[in-house]
Amino acid sequence: xxxxxxxxxxxxxxxxxxxxxxxxxxxxxxxxxxxxxxxxxxxxxxxxxxxxxxxxxxxxxxxxxxxxxxxxxxxxxxxxxxxxxxxxxxxxxxxxxxxxxxxxxxxxxxxxxxxxxxxxxxxxxxxxxxxxxxxxxxxxxxxxx
Numbered sequence: 001x002x003x004x005x006x007x008x009x010x011x012x013x014x015x016x017x018x019x020x021x022x023x024x025x026x027x028x029x030x031x032x033x034x035x036x037x038x039x040x041x042x043x044x045x046x047x048x049x050x051x052x053x054x055x056x057x058x059x060x061x062x063x064x065x066x067x068x069x070x071x072x073x074x075x076x077x078x079x080x081x082x083x084x085x086x087x088x089x090x091x092x093x094x095x096x097x098x099x100x101x102x103x104x105x106x107x108x109x110x111x112x113x114x115x116x117x118x119x120x121x122x123x124x125x126x127x128x129x130x131x132x133x134x135x136x137x138x139x140x141x142x143x144x145x
Contacts, residue, residue: 001073003036004029010114014107018074022096023053028077031068056095058085
């Protein structure tokens with residue numbers, strides 16, 4: 001797959017799924033953009049949701065990047081994850097079902113920032129989200145430990 005240019009548009013929405021696994025299309029797009037240096041303002045390697053995905057997949061950021069760069073599409077990425085970590089697909093599907101309840105506020109911020117939700121305050125919402133993102137990520141990581 002060709003790397004998206006996230007400097008000009010958002011990655012896939014968080015709830016897009018491959019075989020019942022949400023976040024994968026978004027995460028894979030960010031990995032491709034990171035490799036192509038077209039990540040823009042998006043984070044790769046610093047998201048608590050990316051961390052949680054990788055934990056269930058039994059992977060590191062480096063191994064996930066290697067998988068994404070070697071596979072032709074997201075379905076093949078999921079197949080390779082399952083090959084490397086048997087049972088990962090089932091674990092990721094369970095995690096996918098719980099994600100909206102566990103991280104709903106964060107996902108709502110992502111939707112607003114990416115332009116998927118209604119934006120009553122337009123650019124101000126994006127600016128506030130960008131300013132708040134790093135402290136929220138740091139707090140979430142510290143809380144998880």
